[in-house]
Amino acid sequence: MIWYAVVIIGALLSIFPYWLVLLTSFKPANQIFSGEPWSFPSIFTLDNYNIVLNQYAFPAYIGHTLIYAAFSTIGQLIFSTIAAYAFARMRFPGRDTLFWLYLATMMVPNIVTLIPMFILMKQFGWINTYYALIIPSVLGSPYGIFLMRQFFRTIPEDLENSARIEGANTLQILSQVILPLSRPILATLAIITFVQAWNDFLWPLIITYSDDLRVLSVGVTSFQSMHGAQWNLMMAATFIILGPLLVLFFVFQKQIVRSIHLSGFK
Numbered sequence: 001m002i003w004y005a006v007v008i009i010g011a012l013l014s015i016f017p018y019w020l021v022l023l024t025s026f027k028p029a030n031q032i033f034s035g036e037p038w039s040f041p042s043i044f045t046l047d048n049y050n051i052v053l054n055q056y057a058f059p060a061y062i063g064h065t066l067i068y069a070a071f072s073t074i075g076q077l078i079f080s081t082i083a084a085y086a087f088a089r090m091r092f093p094g095r096d097t098l099f100w101l102y103l104a105t106m107m108v109p110n111i112v113t114l115i116p117m118f119i120l121m122k123q124f125g126w127i128n129t130y131y132a133l134i135i136p137s138v139l140g141s142p143y144g145i146f147l148m149r150q151f152f153r154t155i156p157e158d159l160e161n162s163a164r165i166e167g168a169n170t171l172q173i174l175s176q177v178i179l180p181l182s183r184p185i186l187a188t189l190a191i192i193t194f195v196q197a198w199n200d201f202l203w204p205l206i207i208t209y210s211d212d213l214r215v216l217s218v219g220v221t222s223f224q225s226m227h228g229a230q231w232n233l234m235m236a237a238t239f240i241i242l243g244p245l246l247v248l249f250f251v252f253q254k255q256i257v258r259s260i261h262l263s264g265f266k
Contacts (some may be wrong), residue, residue: 018242024235025049032231048236052223057211058240061219068133068204068215069197075138076193077186083140084148085174089160099149106142110202118206132207133215137197144189151185152178191252198245216241 024032025048027041052058087099117136126132155178163173179186201217208214214222220237 018246021235021239021242024231025239027232029230029232048232049240052233052236052240056223057214058216058219058237060211061214061216062240064213065198065215065217067130068137068200069194071134072137072197073190073193075134076141076144077190079138079140080144080148080189081174081179081182081186084145084152085178087145088149088152089157090170099145103142103146106146114202114206117203121207128208128210128213130213133204133213136203137200144193147189148182148185151182155181187252191248194248195245198241 023040026044026046028043028045028047031041031043087095121127121132121136124131126135159177159181160173163177168176199217200215201221204213204215205218205221208218211219220241223237224234
């Protein structure tokens with residue numbers, strides 16, 4: 001019973017900030033400091049959301065973020081799967097050495113490669129374009145390749161050998177044998193990548209500077225600098241970011257729990 005009580009208290013502490021954001025986003029400005037912060041508003045209002053969505057560029061920010069997250073997720077699934085299959089099944093000189101060297105790049109903080117990546121994008125003339133925003137996150141990441149490779153190694157090679165006897169080539173084996181068996185890990189990688197892209201802040205902040213490409217995380221920061229004292233508007237803008245992720249959790253909660261179990265992702 002004690003452990004259940006500890007878990008329940010921990011859950012309530014984790015949920016409380018989201019509950020506070022949600023309640024504040026429905027309150028008129030004059031009610032925010034007139035009572036307890038966690039109390040229900042005397043009058044529920046959607047004016048905060050109407051102001052944020054209609055008077056500012058948040059609908060455009062949502063569209064940009066969806067494009068960025070969707071392309072990043074699709075690219076990661078494609079390139080990580082291909083590279084992982086090569087490292088897991090194909091035999092070529094230096095395969096394992098190359099894999100572990102590539103995996104070692106996970107130890108390098110992203111901030112270290114930020115300036116070289118920015119210079120590269122500038123040389124291409126891609127600053128403040130979708131190319132610079134999306135392409136660096138599309139190619140397979142060391143984490144994604146590692147995750148997929150480890151799963152592929154659990155699939156019996158006899159299945160592939162049987163397919164080769166039937167005349168299937170490597171691409172057919174990957175698409176018709178391996179991928180159907182890999183749906184759980186593909187869902188895991190997709191969820192992790194989408195959440196990371198949706199919350200990404202530093203790279204979009206540096207590589208874009210106009211509202212035509214600004215994503216939600218950068219847009220909310222800019223909005224906060226202009227309207228930080230208007231907590232009702234800030235909480236509505238914040239919940240616009242949180243809302244899709246909460247929906248994603250409730251729809252794919254089994255896959256998310258599996259992803260935490262498989263990857264330790266937080």
